[in-house]
Amino acid sequence: MSEDKLTPRSENFSEWYNELVLKAELADYSPVRGCMVVRPYGWTLWENIQQALDRRFKETGHVNAAFPLFIPMSFLEKEKEHVEGFSPELAVVTHGGGEKLEEPLVVRPTSETIIGYMYSKWVKSWRDLPILINQWGNVVRWEMRTKLFLRTAEFYWQEGHTAHATEEEAREETLRMLNVYADFAINEGAVPVIKGIKSETEKFAGAVMSTTIEAMMGDTKALQSGTSHYLGQNFARAFDIQFTNRNNELEYAYTTSWGLSTRFIGAIIMTHGDDKGLILPPRLAPIQVVIVPIYKNTEEKARVMEATDRIFRELKAAGIRLKVDDREEVTPGFKFNDWELRGVPLRMEIGPKDVEKNAVALARRDRPAKDPQTGASTKLFVSQENLAATVSQMLADIQQSLLERATAFRDANIHDPKDYEELKQVVQNGWAFSYWCESKECEAKVKEETKASTRCIPLEGQPSEPGKCIVCGTEAKRKVYFAKAY
């Protein structure tokens, strides 16, 4: 548990993050440089993320499968941009079963190549299309400067890989999955993301077009939280995914890929957390409600635990994820801090007086313990009658309030600088939403001089009129977000 105090978020955001991940027992460093251990509390959060996404994938017609961890080095080399993008990050297996391998194997950094190879075996005719497969698994991209969940050599994700008979269908799929990600992020994670298109510089190695959901963290930096790529016929040509179309002509398929990773746990931590620790959105929280029974003697204990057990069973039957903290060796105050650190959305206290009044006390994690004006406790005393309904409603309120708060924070920190000088200032502590001519030169100049990169050209909220590039002043069709990013 948390014996030392957590560095407040307001004091040092980066330290706060690093300490919090460890203290809340979400993850730990491993003896293998760059690799993380995801501890049970963090993994349960990931399992809830997986379920929320997997349901959406299946509803949109996708199925899961599993492709090999190892990819022959020669496969990566078949798509020129792809290998250039990934080769600095590869982990390479050179020996197997005590012998040197004829061809080195790469531990997959992503699976377009090996899946492309298999699709070329499976696809013969337009009748075999579309193929709509997703894979849950681990990937490796060599990385020495570890930041748990955000930057690790091995991480966990899902990667969807689809093949289609027409460009139109594949482009539709790319946007469909971008929308699935945005819906998930907003409605499950309470993370208000912006959907948009990546610049040529920022796009996936081998894609024709990359789309992204971008989120603003509590320090105003951007976090790319999920991406969906239209790959055109690039990988189909490299791996010979050909099919006979309806006119009986041989054609290359059109493919997409899309992924969301354990990085999203970082997005949740940095979007909602505060000085006291995590605040987890109720829909994804491993524990939605923690019950702390409070008593002074065995007589009180008997009465309190009877009510606690009854309420536990009632809420559990209603599908609420909850836990009773019945530790004897620590005080209620210690428990309050502990579960606040771990971000449990709702704390329920049950004491002898509550039992007497047929009530419980509820403390919302997203509200301060005391009213900032009056100094009065913000605890809510509610009846035990219809408690499951009361609690479910409050969890829904917390979910909604987290989303609103994060949206307000984001909007307050997106600026519309009037010129390049102002842009240089605003991106130090926020995002700039500005016209950009879409040239690599202007993008590079901003990055060089401010460390802010282009995050995305948003799909929604573009002005109807063209304007002037904020960097070079030439005509610009669309606006882009500039921001420092994780």
Place this chain on the structure above:
Amino acid sequence: MSEDKLTPRSENFSEWYNELVLKAELADYSPVRGCMVVRPYGWTLWENIQQALDRRFKETGHVNAAFPLFIPMSFLEKEKEHVEGFSPELAVVTHGGGEKLEEPLVVRPTSETIIGYMYSKWVKSWRDLPILINQWGNVVRWEMRTKLFLRTAEFYWQEGHTAHATEEEAREETLRMLNVYADFAINEGAVPVIKGIKSETEKFAGAVMSTTIEAMMGDTKALQSGTSHYLGQNFARAFDIQFTNRNNELEYAYTTSWGLSTRFIGAIIMTHGDDKGLILPPRLAPIQVVIVPIYKNTEEKARVMEATDRIFRELKAAGIRLKVDDREEVTPGFKFNDWELRGVPLRMEIGPKDVEKNAVALARRDRPAKDPQTGASTKLFVSQENLAATVSQMLADIQQSLLERATAFRDANIHDPKDYEELKQVVQNGWAFSYWCESKECEAKVKEETKASTRCIPLEGQPSEPGKCIVCGTEAKRKVYFAKAY
């Protein structure tokens, strides 16, 4: 789909298996030697296995987590028997991020070592115990003679790793998880397994005691289908998992590990399948019911499809996993064969006459299409009234009947040879259940002369009296199963 005919199981069991896995689209060979691709139909079966097991793990107090894919070579060397057991099978990463690594990393063949290292960081006091963690993931054991699901370099599994304050608790956990596996295998997979203890020769590298569930395949060979190991203090000593016990003394923890893999898919195929293809147990089948609508013209089609859609919705709402095969380009006969190959437990046919009679026709996959005596069709005509209940009951009957058939087959092929000569004969086509003195010499002799190994000393069904070793004739306390194995 299946254009070429499947080699009948009765003709060549091994060919039948290899062809069936491919034709039913459970899995495919990959371009990486030794690695498999698990296709969506196979992966959905695995997902159902995962859910059935994961529920049992959580009910017994376990939580999931994730540990690194890579293990420093030096870790494996810390447990002498462990490294000896696994070193011939290792895949080794020597390069990362373009540079040679200081210490080679092994792609995990199993995770006792790296998890042991982390437990040593997490465990300080008896209050931190037990730790009850499971991990779902992939492991690699170098293997060139691929047999899909049964023998591949990369495979998927779960590995539980627990640490306890006392030997008694750890031994209890070992047996608890063995019982979980047996319950799963019997009640979900309809695979009648025998629980027992592995011989010293056959036990896990580094264990004090290994327990196993052993199943008899359709060719009478044995398949080890899941194992649970009591590791004593071996790994705790190697990785310094020490805790302060209740008497304030420093002590090494007692650990266990247990695993069940995608091999179990092989067990399902080889336990239940027949000449026509797979027969999947309803509780795990990706598709429990396939509806084949039958019509000759558009007028019939309209009526039949109206009933089909209605029944589909009704059964789906009742939680039945089902599919409508509405392909226009193939005949009903083709569809029947196709779904029989894929082992869907129940086929429902809906034609114009059925619609008229408010009925449907049901064909059970576990019954021949025609009565062997009378030659009459075995299809059942049932009312559309309460169809979900009728179907659910029939699926439960099929589940039960598969288990009974497999149990009867197994029992008919377990022999009690009167002497060593007879043992040598019976293990050619079955199992021998015989007294054994538990010496390595007698075990080795049997293996050398018959290719049968000791499968397990069963925990149940031992005679009350000691006897004479079937090989050497000296006193033997217990009986063991001898069988050829996968």
